[in-house]
Amino acid sequence: MSNYEISLKSVYSRTAPTPEGLKVPSIFSLHWHQVETYKALCDPDIEVIINTALTGDGKSLAAFLAAMTNRTYTLSMYPTNELARDQLKQVQGYKDKFKPKYDPQIQRLTAAILEEYVNTGKLPSKLEALENVSSQFEILLTNPDLFHYIHNFYYLRGKIDNPDRLFRRIDEKYKLFVYDEFHIFSSPQVASVINTIVLMKHTANNKRKFLFLSATPNELLKGFLENAGINYKIINPVEAGAYKFESNGNNEGWRQISQPINLSFPQGLEPNLRSSSTWIEENAETVILKFFQDNPNSKGAIILNSIASVKKLLPKFKALFEPRWQVRENTGLTGETEKSNSVAEADLLLGTSTIDVGVDFQINFLVFEASDAGNFIQRFGRLGRHPGFTIYQAYALIPNFLVARLFEDKSHLLQGGETYDRITFTHAIRSAWIFKNQFTRYPQRWGGLQSYYIYNTLKSNSHIKEKYLDIDKKFGTSIQRGLGIKLEHMKAQYYRCKSETKEKIINEARSFRGSSQLDCAIYDLTNNHEPEAERFKMYNLPGILSNFVFELWDENSFIQKAKNVGISTKRFDKALCYLKLRDFREVREDWYFYYPGNIREFAATAKVQLLKNLEICQPHGSGIQKISDAVSRRNLVCYVCDRDRNFLRATLGLPMHLQVYPLTNEPEDRKPSYSIAFGQDALLLETVTWHLKPKDDEGWIC
Incomplete structure (x- = not known):
């Protein structure tokens, strides 16, 4: 098999003079985009900065320059734990070189670390753990999920706590909020972030800064910021001529980054x-x-x-x-x-x-x-x-x-x-890559449910109304303009779901990346070198069915074994089932979902709904019937479509991360013509299938 071969030139980034009053170690020569980002962070009129510097050009230093020189307490968010771990080393390295006088304490915070805080500190809940962490660390590296849930009133003890008990503490402590690699997210996360920014804009005593680091900025984000009246600035080194690709024998004022x-x-x-x-x-x-x-x-x-x-x-x-x-x-x-x-x-x-x-x-x-x-x-x-x-x-x-x-x-x-x-x-x-669906209708269809929930909480809580003058009106006006929604319509949709006992759909819409309806607790034997305590994990059932040899394990034995090695078992509470992963399959296993009822009826509704009695058909696999029974008992948020998934992917430009599975009502059908998606994927899929004409020609889906 032959190859096409090309070469890529080196990349040089333009340096810039250090702004007056900013002291940096002599080993640092700041790049143009780093200086411009710092200036934007110092500008009181700019609320959001979007830095689009190329990969490898030091966007991390741009984010933490203020923290190292101006005592800017910073909360930085990363889409993966691995990136947060990598950035922790970077930030500690900056601290060693800059030696800031106020000696900022730095901490990485994940769901697992938060649970550890609760257990080791013998705290009553995650609420107290989050309060402790926010009071102890001036630089906090976490994920955007946790930040989202804080500003959506999770972790609170119902009516006992005022809605702003936690988010107020976080927002007052930190002055800069960084979203790193934000381009990997889709419209649900964009809508979530806009809801959070608008809430903070109208509740914080002083303006807080938001910095998005992304070589490929999200167009939806920019549009929503404009509509919501949030003043933003894009730092774009390409448009500014801050890159060159030839050495020309003289690189003074330039640094090679690739x-x-x-x-x-x-x-x-x-x-x-x-x-x-x-x-x-x-x-x-x-x-x-x-x-x-x-x-x-x-x-x-x-x-x-x-x-x-x-x-x-x-x-x-x-x-x-x-x-x-x-x-x-x-x-x-x-x-x-x-x-x-x-x-x-x-x-x-x-x-x-x-x-x-x-x-x-x-x-x-x-x-x-x-x-x-x-x-x-x-x-x-x-x-x-x-x-x-x-x-x-x-x-x-x-x-x-x-x-x-x-x-x-x-x-x-x-x-x-x-x-x-x-x-x-x-x-x-x-x-x-001609077409990748951006799900532009999602904020109006589902993202607005988050907005309404926040709005309704602000409007109905007496403490909030006394503390923040006209907060409900201010938030409501901004978010309606920002996302292009009408809160009255969102209210009707919200209470329709409530009246039909479909609160699971509301919870899915209020989540950041969606729930884990089909996640299994696993004891992983596929890596012989792993420490015993790290063999206990959560992983999605479809991936297990397709790729692994496994056996069913009873819940009590799994939990007891985990406790014996000192594992906190709370994260396994909602597991679909408990499995031992013994090996991986050399050939991917073929399987599909089976529904014993009328699929055509579900598909015809063209709406996200709750579905029970779903089963799994798989030719091989230990314990498959018991796993299928566990799936069947769950009331799953899903979307059913009368097209096969290959058609949907090709026609709708679905991204790889959106999972669609084959579905049939014929147990021996090896080529199912229906498809099913779950959780947030179901919400997304519904927003892009409205124009598809049903196969039975019963009318247009809308």
Whole structure:
């Protein structure tokens, strides 16, 4: 199989004079975008800053410069725990170099760490733990989910606590709120963030600053900010001419942020789940191992979409590479110890999305899959960030039709053998991925339920009304303009769900990334080197059915074993079932959902609803009937469509993370013609199928 080969030029970022009054260590020469971000943070008229600097250009320093020099207490949010862990090291490094006089205390906070605070401190609830943490640390690194729930009145003790008990404490303590890598989120998270910003705008004594770090800013976000009357500024080094791609022998005033890279596009990869891992297996010795043999001091990464693919490839590469080179894994199923050590210790790291978002690799070799243009740019951006290697090589494993669009179409976005600057190349990649659904109708259909819940709480609570003058009117006016909603319509939708005992749908709409209706508690035996305490995890049932050999375990035995090794078991309370993962499947298992009733009737409603008695049909698998029974007992938030999932993905431009599963009412039907989505995915899917005409031609879905 031949490759298309291109080269990418180096990238240089323009430096800028340090603003007057700002003291930085002599080893730092600030980049243009860092200075402009600092100035925007000091401007009292700017509420939101969006920094679009390229990957590797020091956006993290831009975020924490104020914290290191001006005593700006900062709460920074990251979409993955792995990125938060990586950034903790960065921020501690800044503190060591800047040596701020007020000696800010720094802490990373995840759901697991929060539970640990509760248990070790013998606190009554997460509420007290969050209050303690916010009072002790001037720099807090967490996730946007936790921040969202704080501002949606979670963690409170019902009517005992005033609605602002927790969010007021957080908002008064921290002055800057950072959303890192925000482009990976979709419209539900954008709507959630707008609700939070508008709430804070009308309740904080002083204006708080919000900084979004993203090489590819979300257009929905910008539009909603404008509509809500929130003053924002975009820091765009590309438009400002703050990048160059040639050395020209004189780099004074410029700093190199990316090394020159050779990029190969293998041809002939079919658009299926196995093509990438097949290519990797076939080229493990002749391409990947040979690169390390020819360049013995190399470091590399293979980033794939599927945990199962990583699990299958890991033993093969260990057999090829070790003991000369160390091979490690880093996925959603990898324990905390391995995750924290793998990036630093591995010569070759195999991972999934846990390592593609913002993690700072020192590598010169990369093989990666990509599901869309943003994902491609994100993963490719892991390479070339550090000097010290003689060659930087990447292989992009994308389907043949995308390679054809890049190199063979009349537009000639790219030509083999040519050299490109990063801006031209990025534009070509974005042009090749023609369509990815942005779910623009979601905020009006479902995001507004969050808005109404907040509005109604502000309006109906006497403490809030006394403390914040006309808060309900101010919030209501801003959020209606911002999201383009009418709160009266949202009120009707809210109480209709309540009257039909569909509060689960309301809870799904109020969540940040959706609930975990099909998550199972697992005891993972697929990694022999994991500490015993880290074998206890949560993982989604569909992924287990497709990729793993497992056996059913009873709840009491699972919980007792977890307690015996000192594990907090609260996170397993809502588990669908309890399983032992024994091995991964070499061949992906075929399975589907089965509903014994009238699917056609559910599909015809074209609305998100609650569904019980759903079952699973799978040819093999230990304990499948008991698991199916557990699914059947649950009242699941779902959306049923009378199209198969391949049609939906192709027609609607559904992103990879949106999961749609086959559904049938014929137990022996191996090619189901219906599809089903759950939780937040169900809400999203409903908003984009309104124009599809039902197969039975009974009218238009609207």
